[in-house]
Amino acid sequence: MYRFIGRRFFFAVLTILAVSAVVFAIFSVLPFDPASLTCGQRCTPQIIEGNRIKLGFDKPIYEQYWLFLSGIFVGRTYGSGQAAFSCPAPAFGYSFNENACVTEMIKESLPVTLNLAIGALVIWLFIGISLGVIAAKFKSRWPDTTGSVFVLLGTSLPTFVTGLALLIWVSIKWKIVPMSLDGYVSVLDSPGRWFMYFILPWITLAIAYAALYTRFTRAAVLDTLGEDYIRTARAKGVKERTVLFKHTLRAVLAPIITLAGLDFAGLIGGAIITETIFNLPGLARLTLRSVYEFDLPVVLATTILAAVVVIVMNLIVDMLYAVLDPRVRM
Amino acid sequence: MSELLRINDLRVAFPTDDGLVRAVDGVSLSVSSGETVAIVGESGSGKTVTSLSVMGLHKKGSAQMSGSISVAHDGGFLDVISASEEEIRSMRGRSVAMIFQDPMSALHPYYKIGAQLAEAYLVHNPGKKKEAISRAIEMLDLVGISEPAQRAKEFPHQFSGGMRQRVMIAMALMNSPKMLIADEPTTALDVTVQAQILTLLASLQKEFNMGILLITHDLGVVAQVSEKVNVMYAGRIVEQGGVDDIFYNPMHPYNLGLLKSVPRISATGSERLKAIPGQPPSLISLPAGCAFAPRCEYIKFADSNACATQMPALVGTSASHTSRCHIDESKRQASFSDAMKEVR
Secondary structure: OHHHHHHHHHHHHHHHHHHHHHHHHHHHHOOOOHHHHHOOOOOOHHHHHHHHHHHOOOOOHHHHHHHHHHHHHHOEEEOOHHHOEEEOOOOOOEEOOOOEEHHHHHHHHHHHHHHHHHHHHHHHHHHHHHHHHHHHHOOOOHHHHHHHHHHHHHHHOOHHHHHHHHHHHHHHHOOOOOOOOOOOOOOOOOHHHHHHHHHHHHHHHHHHHHHHHHHHHHHHHHHHHOOHHHHHHHHHOOOHHHHHHHHHHHHHHHHHHHHHHHHHHHHHHHOHHHHHHOOOOOHHHHHHHHHHOOOHHHHHHHHHHHHHHHHHHHHHHHHHHHHHOOOOOO | OOEEEEEEEEEEEEEEOOEEEEEEEEEEEEEEOOOEEEEEOOOOOOHHHHHHHHOOOOOOOOOEEEEEEEEEEOOEEEEOOOOOHHHHHHHEOOOEEEEOOOOOOOOOOOOOHHHHHHHHHHOOOOOOHHHHHHHHHHHHHHOOOOOHHHHOOOOHHHOOHHHHHHHHHHHHHOOOOOEEEEEOOOOOOOHHHHHHHHHHHHHHHHHHOOEEEEEEOOHHHHHHHOOEEEEEEOOEEEEEEEHHHHHHOOOOHHHHHHHHHOOOOOOOOOOOOOOOOOOOOOOOOOOOOOOOHHHOOOHHHOOHHHHHHOOOOEEEEEOOEEEEOOOOHHHHHHHHHHHHHHHO
């Protein structure tokens, strides 16, 4: 078991290194001069050259990569003497557009995205698994057909439709949830405002995923109910409720958790539409803004971060799977 | 010998989009304590449907059942067809236990063996957890699993196929049932393991005086362990008799065909297997007369008109050996004699 985890961990680190190298390489062959993007309209070649040296763009690419990597562990100082400024470890670069260390910018937006993703995950798992089990239990009867309407709507309505609809009706017309104008609040500071801030984005994301999970759970439960070991349980005289909630659900749980882990990882860098509609200052918004503004250090950092999250979630899912499925244990 | 199971004129049909599938059509048989009654037949002949009916394991609403299935339960008899779900549940695993064809998939992959065995006991004796666990270990020991206390903590995938079938048998024995239904218990196993499992079943039967209903398509298994045999074809019993009658004095051409199709060690290398020509009929549109008539090699010895239009009754020379065939008893001996020489 420990060897299994150790091996997976080693390969995860290796993959992260490879991903960061590839992303770094892609950004250094892009046909812009990153140094020329660092100052506004009143640019002179002198300023550009100065910034180039300050940010290290004058060095060969492998050295730039090394500086980037080492910056993550020991921090990084740009320029020298009076004009020097430094980003403490872990430093992922410096954004000239915002005049801030990239790490600081990520630190501000990551909690928003995490709150969004975790809340949505909890809601969609609860709804998806419940509806899926109910639909399977009452296959071809009204709970199942009603459920399939929900699945169809949830999977076919894009988030910009559900999100806007929620925003227009629930927030603007009916005024049930106030439009948040004062920005992100932590759950620790004010649970009520935090809940109101996130509830509509959560529902927006959760509807789409809950529909998928309803379909997945329904199919998995139906599959499992047809398994020989379910027939064995019934032949023992086990109650039908126990057959469903113990024997069947236990078998269905492992693949659902795998799926949930990967979908969750995808949301960390990818809830662009939801974050935009609800004006959430999250990671996806940060990435989007940086892409528009050619703020390359930020794009580089968020891209690598998104990849790292996917790799780490994969690792966690694999370990969870080993816990859930005794056949995988070594 | 007390009667444990009496099936009378059981009919089971499944409505499908293509029509009504008559999987079992008028089956009657009985099993008493200490005896092994076999149901033989090919896939789709209705033998498994019959056994699942006894356990009430058909999905609610999917099967139309008529006739009666009386199971000895709590000192009386329970009619499975009219009983409530709760009554059937209290019978399952306690009065009648069942083991299945594929021990690889019949055990839950995520639960430990001991827990799965204990559950069989706890379902009927709620709260007696300690007792259940010690009984589980005792039963594992009984079916020949060494270090049972240790192995009870293992998962099914850590057992071999034969060992898993032993575990299934141990699970069936958890509540000391009077009757055991074994649905193709050796089909998924190696031949040497098959023999071990059959020997184990026979010795357990002797020890607990259990009645066994054995479902199989393997005539070798039938010959080895059963006393009474029911040959099924297209949902009906076509021949019913003692094991010697079935093997040495077959009355139905289908049974004779099965015997002829068994490969023989004495056969020369170039000899082909003697399969019964044709395919079993669709259970949705059964022929009006004898279901075997279109494949029957001996139809010339009977009134072929009767074969095509009338379902023969289950009759015979004695009450203990009967068959559904229009061939007259006097003609049968002569017409089967050549084939019987070959079979012996």
